[in-house]
Amino acid sequence: MSKFASLAFNLSLRSNTGASLMSRTTVVSSVCLAMLVSSIWTTAAHGVSIQFDFGNNQGSFDNSTNSPAHDLGFLGSNDNRWNTVNGDASTGLVFSDGTPATGVSIDTGRQEFASGAINFAQNPSTFGTGLTGFYDNALLEDWLSTIGDDNIGVRVSGLPAGHYRVFGIVREGDAPTRTYSAAIGVNGSLYDDDAGQVSPGFDVLVGTAGAPADWVSGQNFFTSGVTITDPSDFIVFILDPTNTQFASLNGLQLVAIPEPSTGLLLSFGLFGLVRRRRNRR
Numbered sequence: 207m208s209k210f211a212s213l214a215f216n217l218s219l220r221s222n223t224g225a226s227l228m229s230r231t232t233v234v235s236s237v238c239l240a241m242l243v244s245s246i247w248t249t250a251a252h253g254v255s256i257q258f259d260f261g262n263n264q265g266s267f268d269n270s271t272n273s274p275a276h277d278l279g280f281l282g283s284n285d286n287r288w289n290t291v292n293g294d295a296s297t298g299l300v301f302s303d304g305t306p307a308t309g310v311s312i313d314t315g316r317q318e319f320a321s322g323a324i325n326f327a328q329n330p331s332t333f334g335t336g337l338t339g340f341y342d343n344a345l346l347e348d349w350l351s352t353i354g355d356d357n358i359g360v361r362v363s364g365l366p367a368g369h370y371r372v373f374g375i376v377r378e379g380d381a382p383t384r385t386y387s388a389a390i391g392v393n394g395s396l397y398d399d400d401a402g403q404v405s406p407g408f409d410v411l412v413g414t415a416g417a418p419a420d421w422v423s424g425q426n427f428f429t430s431g432v433t434i435t436d437p438s439d440f441i442v443f444i445l446d447p448t449n450t451q452f453a454s455l456n457g458l459q460l461v462a463i464p465e466p467s468t469g470l471l472l473s474f475g476l477f478g479l480v481r482r483r484r485n486r487r
Contacts, residue, residue: 254366254462255281255302258312259290260455261348262332272343274373274427275459277420288345288457293329302461309437310364314350315395317357322398324359324444333454340419341377346426349377349454357397358453361440368462374428374443375457376413386413386453388428389444397444408442431463 257273270286285302289295289312296311315326334348341347352358360374372390387410389397394405404410409430418425432441441460447453 254368255285256299256307256310256362256365256460257285257288257302258360258362258458259288259345260292260314260332260350260457261290262292262334272345273457273459274375274421274423274429275371275461280371280373280461281459290344292332292350302459307364310362312360312362315359315361316352317359317398319356322396322401322403324357324395324397326359326361326395330356330358330453330455341417345375346377346456349456351455352447352453355447356453357447358445358455359395359397359442360444360455360458361395361442362458362460363440364437365434365439365441365460366437366462367435367439368465369431369433370441371431371459371461371463372429372441372443373457373459373461374445374455375459376426376428376445377417377454377456384452385448386428387411387446387448388413389442389446390428390430390432391442392432392434393440394442395444397446399446399448405442408444412448 255275257275270288271281271283273281275281276283276285281302287300287302287304289299289307291312291314294311294313299307299310299312301307313326314329315324316328316330317323318325318328330350330352332348333351337347350358350360374388374390376386376388387399389404389408389410391405391408394408396403396405397408397410398404411424411428411430413424413428421427423429428443428445434441443455443458445453445455
């Protein structure tokens with residue numbers, strides 16, 4: 207039984223102390239309503255979250271919950287399925303809970319200097335090497351790569367409308383002067399840090415140097431929130447190597463954030479029902 211259903215059942219029993227003022231029908235209705243609230247929250251939070259591991263390793267890996275979204279509590283232990291890709295993909299994808307991600311597609315691309323925009327018809331390279339310590343796992347030991355100050359772009363479409371938290375996972379390496387910046391938004395492809403150009407509505411984040419032995423925002427990942435209104439919308443992540451010739455993007459996580467209004471309204475309805483019955487004593 208969910209925590210909402212348990213709470214409703216306990217409230218119902220308390221209201222019956224001394225007199226049978228709440229009918230069995232009302233108890234059952236309260237429990238059903240609570241279970242509905244719990245179901246809506248669970249579906250919204252986890253049913254459409256998706257994870258991508260980039261690079262030339264196409265096998266499974268062991269640290270499937272070693273990620274910034276898990277570390278910050280946006281994903282749970284059951285959200286352990288990753289899609290390992292080295293370019294565009296539109297079939298065989300799964301959500302983080304392992305259910306088929308039917309209709310979802312991912313495109314990777316690289317910057318065209320003439321326009322400053324990402325050309326999604328041209329894929330970045332893939333690269334990987336042996337690492338040590340915190341970075342010695344399949345998520346972080348290989349990545350999408352560009353050489354020559356080109357930006358990397360990734361866009362995902364086919365997700366249900368709603369709010370999402372985007373995590374772009376970046377291997378900065380151990381060079382103390384290596385820095386990146388990132389742009390996160392919807393339905394755009396332009397981000398040129400040198401020219402000061404960016405697609406409207408995009409959030410620009412500046413990274414600092416270092417390779418910490420933990421998940422640190424702005425060092426080994428960038429994150430921001432976006433909202434899409436239609437499954438045809440693209441969630442876009444663009445990585446710019448601001449002072450180095452190498453861009454390295456290890457992974458991408460798109461985590462659905464539940465819309466609070468529906469759950470709150472149903473919760474208020476649940477407790478209002480219990481309170482109304484109690485006031486009739």
